[in-house]
Amino acid sequence: MEPVILYNSPYVPPEWIAAHGFRPMRPTPGSGDSAREILSAREGLCPWARHFANAALSGPDTAGVVLGTTCDQIRRLRDIFASDAAIPFFLFHVPSVWQTASAHALYLSELDRLGRFLIAHGGRSPASADLAAVMDRYDRERRSMMDSVPRHAPAGNRPAIPIAFLGGDLTREDLALYAIVAECGGRVVLDGTETGTRVAPARFDRRRLAADPLRELADAYFGTIPDVFRRPNSALFEWIRRETAQHAVRGAVLIRQVWCDLWHAESARIREWLSVPMLDLDRDGEPCRARERTRIQAFVESLQ
Amino acid sequence: MTQSLSQISLEDWDARYADLVKTRRVRPPFDGPLGRHWRDGDTRLTKFLYDPSPAALDLWNFLLTEEDRLREDKANGKTLIGAMKDLGTVPVMAYALPQTTTFYPDGAWWTPCLMEFGSGVLGVADQLGVDESFCPVRAMLGSFAANLHFPVPDLLVCSVGATCDDFSAIAQRVEGLGHPILWWEIPPRREPDPGEPAVTLPGGWRCPDSQVRFVRSELERIRDALQTLTGGSLADEPLRDGIREANRIRALLREIRRQVFTSKICPLPSLELLVAEMLALHFCSDRAAAHRVLTGLRDEIRSRVSAGAGFLGPDAVKVYWINPVAELRIMNVLEECGGRLCGTDFMFAHALDSIPDNLPPMEALAHMALADPMIGSAADRACRICREMADFGAEALVVSRIPGASHCALEGQIVADMVASTLELPAVEIEAPPVGDAFLPSIKTRLRALTETAKARRSR
Numbered sequence: 053m054e055p056v057i058l059y060n061s062p063y064v065p066p067e068w069i070a071a072h073g074f075r076p077m078r079p080t081p082g083s084g085d086s087a088r089e090i091l092s093a094r095e096g097l098c099p100w101a102r103h104f105a106n107a108a109l110s111g112p113d114t115a116g117v118v119l120g121t122t123c124d125q126i127r128r129l130r131d132i133f134a135s136d137a138a139i140p141f142f143l144f145h146v147p148s149v150w151q152t153a154s155a156h157a158l159y160l161s162e163l164d165r166l167g168r169f170l171i172a173h174g175g176r177s178p179a180s181a182d183l184a185a186v187m188d189r190y191d192r193e194r195r196s197m198m199d200s201v202p203r204h205a206p207a208g209n210r211p212a213i214p215i216a217f218l219g220g221d222l223t224r225e226d227l228a229l230y231a232i233v234a235e236c237g238g239r240v241v242l243d244g245t246e247t248g249t250r251v252a253p254a255r256f257d258r259r260r261l262a263a264d265p266l267r268e269l270a271d272a273y274f275g276t277i278p279d280v281f282r283r284p285n286s287a288l289f290e291w292i293r294r295e296t297a298q299h300a301v302r303g304a305v306l307i308r309q310v311w312c313d314l315w316h317a318e319s320a321r322i323r324e325w326l327s328v329p330m331l332d333l334d335r336d337g338e339p340c341r342a343r344e345r346t347r348i349q350a351f352v353e354s355l356q
Numbered sequence: 357m358t359q360s361l362s363q364i365s366l367e368d369w370d371a372r373y374a375d376l377v378k379t380r381r382v383r384p385p386f387d388g389p390l391g392r393h394w395r396d397g398d399t400r401l402t403k404f405l406y407d408p409s410p411a412a413l414d415l416w417n418f419l420l421t422e423e424d425r426l427r428e429d430k431a432n433g434k435t436l437i438g439a440m441k442d443l444g445t446v447p448v449m450a451y452a453l454p455q456t457t458t459f460y461p462d463g464a465w466w467t468p469c470l471m472e473f474g475s476g477v478l479g480v481a482d483q484l485g486v487d488e489s490f491c492p493v494r495a496m497l498g499s500f501a502a503n504l505h506f507p508v509p510d511l512l513v514c515s516v517g518a519t520c521d522d523f524s525a526i527a528q529r530v531e532g533l534g535h536p537i538l539w540w541e542i543p544p545r546r547e548p549d550p551g552e553p554a555v556t557l558p559g560g561w562r563c564p565d566s567q568v569r570f571v572r573s574e575l576e577r578i579r580d581a582l583q584t585l586t587g588g589s590l591a592d593e594p595l596r597d598g599i600r601e602a603n604r605i606r607a608l609l610r611e612i613r614r615q616v617f618t619s620k621i622c623p624l625p626s627l628e629l630l631v632a633e634m635l636a637l638h639f640c641s642d643r644a645a646a647h648r649v650l651t652g653l654r655d656e657i658r659s660r661v662s663a664g665a666g667f668l669g670p671d672a673v674k675v676y677w678i679n680p681v682a683e684l685r686i687m688n689v690l691e692e693c694g695g696r697l698c699g700t701d702f703m704f705a706h707a708l709d710s711i712p713d714n715l716p717p718m719e720a721l722a723h724m725a726l727a728d729p730m731i732g733s734a735a736d737r738a739c740r741i742c743r744e745m746a747d748f749g750a751e752a753l754v755v756s757r758i759p760g761a762s763h764c765a766l767e768g769q770i771v772a773d774m775v776a777s778t779l780e781l782p783a784v785e786i787e788a789p790p791v792g793d794a795f796l797p798s799i800k801t802r803l804r805a806l807t808e809t810a811k812a813r814r815s816r
Contacts, residue, residue, distance in 0.1 A: 096765030124521040124762040127544055131734045131770050148516040148524065149541040154573045158543065161566065168549070283516045283539040285528055313490060313762055317525030320485025321532055 055174065058108050060221075061120025062251035063146040065273050067190045068163055068266075071183040072175035074115060079107055080247065082224025083337060086110030091132060098125040099337025100221040100309045105129050109136050116173050117141040118166065122281045123314055142169045148283045150274065159274040163266065184265040191256050198249055212239035213355045216296050218322065218330075219307035220280070220315045221246040226307060228340045229333075229348070233305070236345075236352040242299040245307060250291060251277050280314045288318075289325050296326060303355045304330045305348070309337070329355065359665035363405035363625055363691070366390055369413065376410060384414055384645065386421040393420040398470040400791070405688045407628045411649075411656035418649045419631055420470075422459070422641050423505055429457045429641070430507040435586050438509030439638065440496075441523050442542065444707030445725045446513050446578060447638040452598030453588040459641045461512075461530075462523070463634075464495040464505050468790040469684055477504060478790075486529060491522040491761040492682045492790050500530050511585050512537045513578055518544040518731035521762040538581050540574040542725060543567055545732040557727040558709035560743075561736060572722040579718070595717035601643055603710050608650040609636055610708060613700070615657045617674075617748040621666030622696040623657045627687035629697055630680065636707040667691065673807040674698030676741065676750040678771060679758055683792035686756070686799060693803040694811075698750040701741055705729045734767040738774035745779055751810040753783035754803070782809045 054075040059066070066076035079085075081103035090109050091102045101123075108117045109132070117139055121127040133141040144162050147155040171177055178186070215238040217229070222245050230240055244250040253272040260268040278287035296304065304326055308315035316334075323330045331351040333344065364372075370391040377383070390413065394401045398420060406412060430436055437458040439446035450458035468478050469492075477498030481487070484501060486494045499505045514527045514537050531537045545563050548554035553565040579590045612632060616624045624632075632653055639646035660666055668691060676699035681687060690697070706727040712720040729737045745753065753775045755768040764787075772783040784806045788795040 094765060096760070096762070098765075121518070121544060124519070124524075125765065127518060128734065128763060128766050131766065134733065134735060143544060143546065145517070145543045147541045147543070149539050149574075152577070154570065155541060158541070158570055165549070281521075281524070283514075283524070283528065284531060284537070311489070311762075311765070313521040313525045313760075316489065317486055317522075317529055321529065323485075 055115035056111075056113055057116050057118060057170070058111070058114055059118040059120065060104055060126060061122050061144070061146060062246060062277060063122060063273055064118050064120045064144055064166075065163070065253070065269050067183070067187045067269060068166065069118070069170065070190070071178035071186045072167060072170035074170060074175055079104070080222060080224050080227065081107040083339075090136070093337070096311055098123075098309050098311050099335065100223055100312075101125040101129060103223050103337055105132050109133070109139060114139055116169070118144050120144045120146050122146050122279065123312070125311070140169075140173050142166055146274070148281055150282050156270065156274060160267065160270045163270060180265055183269070184261050187256055187261060187265055187269060194252060195255070198252060210237060213237060213303065213352055214239060214241040214299060214301050215352070216240070216242035216244055216299065216301040216304040217248065217307060218244040218292065218304055219246070220309060220312055222307065223309075223335070223337050225337060225339045226335055229305070229307065229344065232340060232345055232348050233352065236349045237356070238303070238348075238352040242295055242301055244292065244295065250295075251279070253277060280318055285318070289322075292322065292325060296328065301328055303328050303351060305351070306330055306332050308332070308334055310334045359663060360669070361408065361660070361665055361667050363667065363688070364408045365405060366394060366402050368408075369406060376413070380410060384417070384648065386417045386425070386645075387414070388417060390416055390420075397474050399472045399474060400470050400684070403685050404627060405625070405691075407625050409656045411652040412628050414649050414652055415628060415631055418640055418642075418645060419634075422463075426457065426459060426506050426641055435511075436507060436509040437582070438512040440512065440514035440527055440537070441519050442515040442725060443704040443728065444637050445575070445721055448598050448602045448711065448721060448724075449575070449578060449590065449595065450582055451601070451639065451643050452590055452594040453582060453586050456582075456586055456588070457641050459506065459509075459638050461496045461499065461506060461509070462493055464499045465491070465493040465682065466684065466790075467495050467499070467505055468492060469682060472791050475504060477502060484529065486526060488789070489760050490526065491520065491758055493523055494526055497526050497529050497533075500533055500535060508535065511581060513540065513581070514538070515540055515542045515725075517541040520730075522760055538578065540578060542571060542574070542728070542731055545726050545728075545736070555723065557723050558712065559705060559727045559729070559740060561727060561732060561740075563726050567726060568719065568722045571725050572718050575718055575721055575725070592717050595721075596713075599711045599713060599717055599720060601647075603713065605639065605643070605647055605650060606636060606708055606710055608647070608654050609633060612650065612654050612657060613708070615661055617698045619661045619666065620670050621664060622668055622672055623660040623666045624653070625667055625687070626677070626690050626697045627684060628653075629700070630684070630687055630702065633700065633702055633704075633708065637704060668694065668696055671811075672696040673810045674749055674751045675806070676700070676745045676748070676753050677702075677756065678741065678754065678768070679703055679756040679764075681756050681788065682758060682790045683788040683795070685796065686786070686788060686792065689796060689800050690754075690803060693800060694807045695752070695803060699741075699744045699748045701729060701737070701744075703730055705740065730763065734770040735774065737767070738771040741771060742775060742778045745775065745781065750781065751813070752781055752806050754806065755783060755785045757785055757787035759787055759789050782806055782813070
């Protein structure tokens with residue numbers, strides 16, 4: 053089995069890690085992942101970042117960790133990782149600015165640096181053809197997954213209310229929200245969280261894939277994924293408007309980790325931007341309780 | 357022989373102002389009794405204690421007239437640049453242009469404190485969904501939305517990347533209100549890889565040459581925008597002049613800091629030092645006046661030091677202070693607890709370092725931007741703090757947490773731990789909102805415990 057490289061961000065291409073001979077893994081961390089809690093809950097600390105750090109630092113089979121800096125909380129985890137010399141880590145700077153050639157070049161240079169990090173920790177330098185093959189395989193697998201049926205459909209024959217999930221990273225505890233929506237008569241038809249279709253890179257262009265796979269990789273990830281941290285973040289709002297209309301969404305749930313300023317600050321604007329009602333759900337990294345269930349139930353009922 | 361000075365109240369200042377006017381040959385254009393600012397709505401001023409010198413009065417008047425001066429500049433046809441977040445780089449560039457004034461709308465974060473929430477800008481931010489879980493810089497959003505406290509700049513420039521999430525998010529909301537922003541990227545400063553060409557930055561940190569080149573290219577975009585907007589030239593020569601002027605002000609501040617931190621008797625209270633340091637950022641919207649104000653303050657401090665005059669006694673506990681306070685009254689509390697400042701990192705140490713004058717100006721500015729203590733690791737920042745604490749002879753550390761700021765969740769503990777393990781000195785973390793009356797008793801207790809602990813360690 054290939055050694056595992058953990059990474060946190062959809063802007064870190066797993067193809068690049070795999071092409072270097074590692075098994076890329078982007079976990080959905082949760083409480084109880086680690087025997088020892090290195091980072092405990094504290095005011096101001098993002099629960100997802102806390103769970104991720106605890107999982108990564110206590111995982112026995114991790115060859116290294118890549119921290120994509122799409123937020124300040126993750127960027128600052130580097131001090132926590134640096135104090136634990138046992139696991140090599142790499143701070144991958146994902147530029148917030150995205151409309152300039154220099155930002156693209158910076159992203160590409162970060163990929164290059166990541167490659168050197170992987171090689172320094174036992175990886176192999178991939179030939180272009182090898183990288184292209186890995187990218188092709190991931191592309192096909194990704195399309196196949198995206199075409200599959202959503203996980204949770206409501207019980208019974210009543211037509212489900214089409215719901216969109218929007219927001220950032222989800223902890224394992226947050227995954228229960230999909231089932232809760234289904235139990236309440238809704239169905240998540242659009243996943244705009246940090247694990248959903250919103251963050252899927254653009255499909256690779258065959259011709260460019262063959263000619264310069266690394267550049268194509270950078271263009272597909274850095275050039276197309278809309279996100280809240282990008283400056284400006286106008287592409288995210290365009291995505292929301294387009295996709296919610298295309299999926300005939302009747303209500304949206306914004307799932308944000310408490311202390312995540314990036315999503316919290318945009319909550320009011322997303323509400324204005326949407327043409328359907330929105331439920332703003334803050335999560336604390338703990339299992340879903342009656343509070344979340346009741347709020348979702350009331351929200352879905354109000355959409356009937 | 358030492359002369360003990362005492363801080364005075366706003367009432368005291370106004371009572372002695374008439375006499376002061378008679379004795380001053382030259383008065384700055386912003387001169388006037390401090391009480392007028394209280395009448396204009398800065399109600400918190402009655403809660404502070406002040407340095408009793410005319411130089412300190414000038415400092416306060418300069419600070420508190422900034423909004424009026426900005427509006428006057430706008431009315432007189434000057435171009436207004438709103439720099440955001442980078443704390444010290446963009447203003448050096450923009451002041452190199454004629455008829456241009458640059459300021460930080462971020463500075464609105466003290467408004468709720470000074471006006472004791474009277475301006476309503478936090479309420480406006482609340483209505484926009486940016487509540488008290490965010491840093492007080494959300495006052496900036498309320499100010500833009502309500503068109504209060506500063507005129508809308510002709511150009512807004514904001515650094516993003518290795519910045520606080522709360523600031524970046526709030527700036528994005530400002531853009532969402534219809535104020536376009538020129539975003540520029542500042543990457544996290546990193547250690548050079550083995551064999552990678554590297555440079556040493558002001559402040560002593562090292563970073564790869566590639567990061568300097570990247571930041572320089574980002575600053576070139578700002579240069580282009582400034583030139584296009586104003587029609588003026590930001591060629592290397594005017595930029596060099598701008599750097600020279602900024603360095604003159606930075607040199608003044610470094611001397612002020614050195615005297616304040618190392619003199620046997622503290623020659624300047626901590627509140628005035630905080631205000632003085634802030635002038636490094638954008639010169640309080642008037643570079644020439646900032647130089648005059650700081651020169652006056654420096655001269656006052658020099659004369660006090662040579663006369664052995666100052667506040668508290670030689671027994672005062674020397675405290676290193678991290679991060680600015682949203683509640684300015686806390687700086688007075690430090691003295692009430694027997695403490696004096698002996699080193700500060702108010703998040704802009706790079707704005708106090710000299711900008712290299714032996715490099716092409718744009719490269720020198722890129723060096724400076726990359727020396728920002730907030731874009732590196734907390735360990736980097738802690739190393740510099742430890743070095744300064746040792747140099748200045750600090751006996752204790754205060755980490756002032758900024759309510760809601762994304763960097764404060766982890767950073768304070770990391771810095772405090774490093775100080776404790778490296779220097780074996782006591783440290784406390786404190787936090788208060790912009791008007792922190794309810795928090796002051798507990799903060800006083802914590803600061804008193806800190807100074808008592810530090811004093812007890814002297815006898816070991």
